[in-house]
Amino acid sequence: MTRPIRETDFLKTLESFRALAIHPEFTDDLAAAIRKEGGADRAVEALLQAFGLADINLFALSVEEQLKRLRLANEEESWGIEESVIMALAESAPPWPEGRLAFRSLRIRWGEGDEGVALTFERHAARIKRTFSPKFWRWEYLRSDNEYLRLLSGNDIHRPTVEWVTLDLDTHRKRSSVEAVRGPKSFADEGLVFSWMFPEYVRAIDYGENPAFFLAGYELDVPEGDGGSWRRVPVVSRDVHTGEVHLIASGRGGDGSGCSVPSVRECRS
Numbered sequence: 001m002t003r004p005i006r007e008t009d010f011l012k013t014l015e016s017f018r019a020l021a022i023h024p025e026f027t028d029d030l031a032a033a034i035r036k037e038g039g040a041d042r043a044v045e046a047l048l049q050a051f052g053l054a055d056i057n058l059f060a061l062s063v064e065e066q067l068k069r070l071r072l073a074n075e076e077e078s079w080g081i082e083e084s085v086i087m088a089l090a091e092s093a094p095p096w097p098e099g100r101l102a103f104r105s106l107r108i109r110w111g112e113g114d115e116g117v118a119l120t121f122e123r124h125a126a127r128i129k130r131t132f133s134p135k136f137w138r139w140e141y142l143r144s145d146n147e148y149l150r151l152l153s154g155n156d157i158h159r160p161t162v163e164w165v166t167l168d169l170d171t172h173r174k175r176s177s178v179e180a181v182r183g184p185k186s187f188a189d190e191g192l193v194f195s196w197m198f199p200e201y202v203r204a205i206d207y208g209e210n211p212a213f214f215l216a217g218y219e220l221d222v223p224e225g226d227g228g229s230w231r232r233v234p235v236v237s238r239d240v241h242t243g244e245v246h247l248i249a250s251g252r253g254g255d256g257s258g259c260s261v262p263s264v265r266e267c268r269s
Contacts, residue, residue, distance in 0.1 A: 188217030207258030
């Protein structure tokens with residue numbers, strides 16, 4: 001299991017390791033078992049179960065921290081979101097949802113219709129690139145013009161929006177296909193916001209404990225390879241060997257459990 005460790009917590013972490021290492025029951029055999037492949041995962045899982053922390057989201061952020069990250073993005077990307085809008089979010093924030101991979105995040109959209117869908121996608125994609133560069137790669141055929149990318153629910157529903165959403169990244173990992181489980185509440189630009197607001201999670205994607213995720217609220221057309229039939233769906237993923245974050249696409253028939261197909265649970269302005 002992967003989790004973020006803040007620099008300020010490093011000494012406390014070392015002290016925790018020391019407490020385990022000097023315990024009389026921490027034998028050479030136990031240490032050897034932990035060092036074996038998968039041993040650390042089993043040890044951490046046992047500790048989480050023992051202390052009642054198995055369902056706690058280790059990537060959770062306070063409302064204050066989330067709005068701090070929003071303000072930073074707004075300033076660095078010159079988005080022009082007014083401070084009064086951000087202050088209103090502080091008053092309307094829903095409680096953090098229950099679940100190991102449940103999150104409180106944001107939906108942020110600019111413009112209307114086709115142009116708004118493209119503008120929103122590109123602004124968030126630029127923020128993701130800034131967040132993860134130089135370890136970031138976007139597939140060249142993931143284009144935002146309306147002839148290539150559209151909302152599953154139709155671009156005509158797209159309106160300027162800044163509001164809270166809640167979601168669960170553990171949704172629809174077992175499925176026959178993406179197409180079988182996607183719907184009007186499936187992640188679209190909400191997944192792009194999530195990616196730059198929770199970079200600690202994205203850097204921890206391992207396709208096991210922490211899945212990559214489809215943005216199944218989008219449909220992608222790649223005429224060069226698919227014959228123009230809207231067969232692909234954008235995906236936020238990660239190369240576990242290099243650590244590079246990917247904004248790519250995969251087929252709508254994908255059934256692998258290493259990627260989830262999240263939906264928005266709740267919206268709150």
